[in-house]
Amino acid sequence: WNPQGFGSPDLKSNSANAYYPGDKYVDVVANDLYDFGRGVEWEANLDLYRAHPDKPYAIGEWGLGPGVDSAAFVEKMGNFVKSHPRVETIVYYRSQTGSTFDLSSKPRARAAYKRYILPLG
Numbered sequence: 001w002n003p004q005g006f007g008s009p010d011l012k013s014n015s016a017n018a019y020y021p022g023d024k025y026v027d028v029v030a031n032d033l034y035d036f037g038r039g040v041e042w043e044a045n046l047d048l049y050r051a052h053p054d055k056p057y058a059i060g061e062w063g064l065g066p067g068v069d070s071a072a073f074v075e076k077m078g079n080f081v082k083s084h085p086r087v088e089t090i091v092y093y094r095s096q097t098g099s100t101f102d103l104s105s106k107p108r109a110r111a112a113y114k115r116y117i118l119p120l121g
Contacts, residue, residue: 078116
């Protein structure tokens with residue numbers, strides 16, 4: 001189950017948990033996190049993680065948007081995975097060469113990926 005960690009609009013009645021189908025229908029709870037230079041919804045991610053303590057967790061998509069080269073975001077992702085033992089996988093979005101998410105054009109983020117993400121594997 002991979003909702004957005006917060007509603008849009010961000011109302012309780014539109015929250016991820018308002019749409020939870022139930023434990024018997026969900027194997028893994030997941031969220032997507034991006035840094036587009038406008039802030040990252042880490043609290044919503046943590047709320048979703050905490051809301052389902054008996055389920056494995058994943059980051060179904062994560063990435064740095066066009067023109068964003070944030071080592072801090074990559075480091076925080078690595079630290080989140082290390083400090084939250086139910087995380088099973090994280091999937092970097094559109095990592096193919098030439099994509100606006102491609103780390104080859106983001107030297108600070110690429111270095112952080114090598115330092116904080118690769119050792120997790």
